Amino acid sequence: MSVSVTQAIRGSFFDLTSTVTTPEQLPQCARYIEDGLLLLDGGNIVSLQTWQEGRHQLADERMVTDYRGKLIIPGFVDTHIHYPQTEMIGAFGEQLLEWLQQYTFPVESQYHCPQHAAKMSSFFLQQLLSNGTTTALVFGTVHPQSVEALFSAAETLNMRLIAGKVMMDRNAPDTLTETPEQSYQQTRELIERWHNRGRLSYALTPRFAPTSSPELLARVCQLKKEYPDIWLHTHLSENPQEVAWVKALFPDHEGYLDVYHQYQLTGRRSVFAHCLHLEDKEWDCLHHTDSAVAFCPTSNLFLGSGLFNLKTCWKKRVRLGIGTDVGAGTTFNMLKTLGEAYKVGQLQHYKLAACEAFYHATLGGAQALDLHDRIGNFMPGKEADFVVLDPMVSALQRMRYASSGDIWEKLFVLMTLGDDRNIASTWVNGQCRWSLNHEEQAA
Structure with missing residues (x-):
């Protein structure tokens, strides 16, 4: 079955797939895809899959925005x-x-x-x-x-x-x-x-x-x-x-x-x-x-x-x-x-x-905010708001990230050592509305 795809984003992805009532439920709802492909149709999410699973849905792999080496999470x-x-x-x-x-x-x-x-x-x-x-x-x-x-x-x-x-x-x-x-x-x-x-x-x-x-x-x-x-x-x-x-x-x-x-x-x-x-x-x-x-x-x-x-x-x-x-x-x-x-x-x-x-x-x-049916993760049909994080923007972060054993430790290091330098780009409703590269060019 063909799907309408206007944009494709490649990188590592992390999100929580459902709401919970206790913190103990969270690990079962967590999703981490090291090499993933996010397909968008305008401002909405079509799917999030592994690169190998999703690439066959692309009419042309040149349409992919490549963020390999970055971590992409919901906005x-x-x-x-x-x-x-x-x-x-x-x-x-x-x-x-x-x-x-x-x-x-x-x-x-x-x-x-x-x-x-x-x-x-x-x-x-x-x-x-x-x-x-x-x-x-x-x-x-x-x-x-x-x-x-x-x-x-x-x-x-x-x-x-x-x-x-x-x-x-x-x-x-x-x-x-x-x-x-x-x-x-x-x-x-x-x-x-x-x-x-x-x-x-x-x-x-x-x-x-x-x-x-x-x-x-x-x-x-x-x-x-x-x-x-x-x-x-x-x-x-x-x-x-x-x-x-x-x-x-x-x-x-x-x-x-x-x-x-x-x-x-x-x-x-x-x-x-x-x-x-x-x-x-x-x-x-x-x-x-x-x-x-x-x-x-x-x-x-x-x-x-x-x-x-x-x-x-x-x-x-x-x-x-x-x-x-x-x-x-x-x-x-x-x-x-x-x-x-x-x-x-x-x-x-x-x-x-x-x-x-x-x-x-x-x-x-x-x-x-009673908006969990529209935003908050990468489930199909949600609005395409997400942030691309560069987890290694300093020598200290690179050293600590490299020694982190799993995604949980990497996320914890990011939230304890991270700041605005780690924001590589921000996407709103399927469009890149802020990018560090653009900021650097403007400077």
């Missing part, structure tokens, strides 16, 4: 990141609430300007692509212009992106607050224009409970009912002082998560970033509502917020993805982020194996 999925905070990454000396006042709010106040938003959107997306990230769940600012610019830039790349404008009406500078009615109207207009447009989707984005009045949360709830296939993206239990503040602001609620839950903001497409200081009943609520969490190791460490408990997340069967959380997070690079996640686990006597780490950054992250 990284970043489940929590703030694009306006790109320009304040690495801001010194504060924990969450002071950090917001001193650094975040002043930077975000610039995004009323469409030209500034467009410039930073382009820079931000290039940072994602140059670090192998092909899908992201993104915070804008309170300004509609910030989201318009980001979606416009992502649309030209045919990139899968979920984003939304921040919704907040209190406990922030006057220049960054809005009325609940303004927030509802502006958000609704953005949803109508951008949600499900190509590979773009919209996320309702109340910043966090302290900047949300009951009236605003009611409006968020109203929008969620009006658009039942929409996403919800916010913060939850990042910092002990924040948790105490929420309890003071919402004394009639049982806890932080209960604020969102009582406004019907939990659910299958609700993603809560951080979740460091949850009570047991809050974990149970996340599980029963099929909500997801974003683990953001570099920002949690940088702001001194706390350590995420991966073991509890598995035990409670809550869906999880990895977030870089730029700009509190200190890197766009998922390899470096996974290396920090390993250290967070070590501090709690949890051994984060490479197989699990790469699952969270690819198919697990896709599942957290």
Whole structure:
């Protein structure tokens, strides 16, 4: 039977073929093909086979893009990141609430300007692509212009992106607050224009409970009912002082998560970033509502917020993805982020194996975003988003990679020693959208 093939990619491939409920299931779902052939039909995957099995389906072997010596994996999925905070990454000396006042709010106040938003959107997306990230769940600012610019830039790349404008009406500078009615109207207009447009989707984005009045949360709830296939993206239990503040602001609620839950903001497409200081009943609520969490190791460490408990997340069967959380997070690079996640686990006597780490950054992250039917591995029919990794870009990496005994050790070395230099190229919907060779030529 003939198949339509428009592109063919040769190299070594690694992916996870199905979602799991325990980390012990992961090795059985892992697939490594040392000499493989990925066949594409436009922006979709036709098949992944060994070179010997697949080459007979090629009309001409000259159509093959040859990445032998490289490792090809599904594109990284970043489940929590703030694009306006790109320009304040690495801001010194504060924990969450002071950090917001001193650094975040002043930077975000610039995004009323469409030209500034467009410039930073382009820079931000290039940072994602140059670090192998092909899908992201993104915070804008309170300004509609910030989201318009980001979606416009992502649309030209045919990139899968979920984003939304921040919704907040209190406990922030006057220049960054809005009325609940303004927030509802502006958000609704953005949803109508951008949600499900190509590979773009919209996320309702109340910043966090302290900047949300009951009236605003009611409006968020109203929008969620009006658009039942929409996403919800916010913060939850990042910092002990924040948790105490929420309890003071919402004394009639049982806890932080209960604020969102009582406004019907939990659910299958609700993603809560951080979740460091949850009570047991809050974990149970996340599980029963099929909500997801974003683990953001570099920002949690940088702001001194706390350590995420991966073991509890598995035990409670809550869906999880990895977030870089730029700009509190200190890197766009998922390899470096996974290396920090390993250290967070070590501090709690949890051994984060490479197989699990790469699952969270690819198919697990896709599942957290309810996109695992479209992205996250190389199964037939999935969208062709992938990253080509060069595992040996330094003398140290070459030495360590050569002494690695199997694919598990090689992946672990890559996530502990790797960085943006290891990204050889990034493919989005079947097209190469970033390449190190092009960067070198431009330089």
